[in-house]
Amino acid sequence: MPTRRARIPATRYPVERFTLDNGLRVVLTPDRSAPVIGVAVVYDVGIRSEPEGRTGFAHLFEHLMFQGSENLEKLAHFRYVQGAGGTFNGSTHLDYTDYFETLPSNALERALFLEADRMRGPRLTEENLRNQVDVVKEEIRVNVLNRPYGGFPWLTLPPVLFDTFPNAHDGYGSFDDLESATVADAADFFRRYYASGNAVLAVSGDIDTAEAVTLIERHFGDVPARPAPDRPDFAEPDLTAERRTAYADQLAPLPAVASAWRVPDPVGDFASYLPYVVLAEVLTDGDASRLVERLVHRDRAVTTVGGYLGIMGDPFDVRDPTALLLQAHLPPGGDVDKVLRTLDEELDRLAQDGLADGELARTQARMATHLLRDTDAVLGRALRMAVLEQQRGEPGLLGELPSLIGEVTDEQVRAAAATLRPERRASVEVIPGGGSR
């Protein structure tokens, strides 16, 4: 008897979109249930756009956007946001860079002022650049160099999966490249990519739409108009033969492996892409998922296994080319070859036999919870909608994702699994302690 399907709930957020004369696109999504707002500005530039010889520059530049601007001294941005009771941050991704605040709603105009001011121009000085190169180096040390499995797999798998510089290089950057960065580089980068026509502003939460429109026009209306640069094509052909590398991590006590397969274009072919997002969860979400049951509990071949879409785990915020990733940590003396063979076996089984009764529905219900939970935070809504506007012109997609995921069929997941063949796979293995295998 087929299992009753859990009803996938929908949350429809109201969405207003408009474009200012200078080309800045704006998304508003009001929700007055709590007196807080989320403000996000997303620029259509990321790691893939940084020039050769300047690895890590998109991220370094993100730091420079916090170092003062036309009307704001260094430190002022932080103090004004936090002094209004808010929090802030920014982050650099493959295809975009975001800047954001969560604030009590009485600080709306202040947040708009702060974002508009740095959109007009950050204060790019030699002193601030040197200071932030030092800070970024410490960030890389704490997140990569001074810890086990640093950068695994988000920095170590792309060079195996991809061949071209934009897709393959280290997005945190080499110390040499970071130290060679100049104020002139930063000014060029700003002029080229931080254009009003290349940005999206999103505001969510406790706002009156009409008032927000007035304030946005007041603060962003006179940001000089500059068009978006042409976005290069980052496409690369799919793999035709398996690729596999290994490296020693002196700090890692146990082996680990990650594999990736290219997937359809997340933006241009969303309908074909979505089943892969579901497949990753069917394989790895919780004790009832296929790979956890098989690899962790039955075979005891791995201690943890995870799967996701997008090198940075951002399935709906990434453009082509991207991948489905599986990663596993192994017990002492674990056999990576055997783990990869078992992956193939389980993917074959799924491709041939399809899903068990109820397996897809329960996975979809769990995915709905994760999506709804992420969008419960006002900032989650502003950020996701800003990127959806930028990459697809479709911010309202956020509210539809749970039901679209719920419409993915057994047959689509089965077909997706059938494409994850070993000859299309790129893998990277971590050899613990630099010892022999």
Place this chain on the structure above:
Amino acid sequence: MSTRSVTTPRRQLPPLGPTRRLKLPRQAERTLANGLTVIVVRRPAVPLVELRLWMPFGRVNLARGHLLTQTLLSGTETMSSVQIAAELQKIGGGLSAGLDPDRLMISGAGLATGLDRMLELLAEVLTGANYPAGWVGVERDRLVDGIQVARSQPGHLVRTALLRRIFGRHPYAVQTPDPEQVRAVRPAALRSLHAQRVHPAGAVLVLVGDLRPERALDAAEKALGGWHGDGHPADMPPAPPLEPGPLWLVDRPGSVQSSMRVALPAVPRTHPDHAALQLANLVFGGYFSSRWVENIREDKGYTYGPHSLIEHSVAGSVLVAAADVATEVTAPALLETTYELGRLATVPPGVDELEQARQYALGTLQLGISTQAGLASLVSAYAGNGLRLDFLAEHAARLAKVGVDDVTEVAARHLAPSRAVTVVLGDAERISASLATLAPVETAPVQ
């Protein structure tokens, strides 16, 4: 770009709008006959429910306690682990268990329509977990591997040393079990620990989300009314006062950073000094716009993410300032840290500086309760101190009253460098001589 600001008239920062009053959500509470307290808070923003359940779990055998949290959901008489996980997934749910030195905590979230079923499954494991040998064996090995990985991380190693230095012979001093002890734990020991300690008396269940409070209380009573077991006497001794002494240096040869941790005395949430100490901590290093972060990151570039935080436990509270700094600037970073602590303990902060910290403290209270997950965690943590959500409003009122002199006074009592306990993990060969110019240094073992 900088030339523009010379010729363009400066734009004025817009003022803040009127402050919106703190509005607490609707809540209901019931203590069941078995001693379980259930607190329900309605926030219907998304059609989900957040669940937090904690029970007193102090002074358990560490290895058994940790393995119990890893295996609590691994099966009952009628359900296997995979069935439990699959049944939870059906309602978009998931549960996980964790341990701190005071409590066992079960948390999760699921679709609001699945609340009754989530509570049923929770009751199933609370009353019937049977720790099957096969699963316990797998989870035992995974826990041992996890401890081994943790021990390769500088953050874990310096934390371990700091706890030992702060707490000495107190039970809080060791919070990670030894792998050998974990390997020795058998399923029977887990069953017996469960029978002794997984009890409703003194436990608190928090449900937050798109639910009707009275109906959710009834659902919790129906599902969990049959869970039995007496309370366990709370015998956690008070934490010892911090004993200042030589800096502890833990050697990690080849480390490219030094992990610096400075512990200072703090007070619980209910203490009259709590609000002033919270603001003093913010001014010192508790948020980005603090003296310490502006100094060692934004001015000197020594570090990426320095932060200082007050940690509350049942037996006591402690303030910990943490920074991972480049090896070559370890001593200079400690010097600046001592300077900033000393300055706050001896010179009153600026009025604007205090006001900025106060606005941050008040604003982040609003932000913290604006999500279901944030609200659930806060209500659960407050309940751990015997407090309810109303405390938020009282605390806001206290924050509003703190003056410059109050901050100086608490800083002198709590943030003075003479009261600090310092632990540094790093490449001893490269940092010990320069650290010794600032403080007596004692070398401490890694584990």
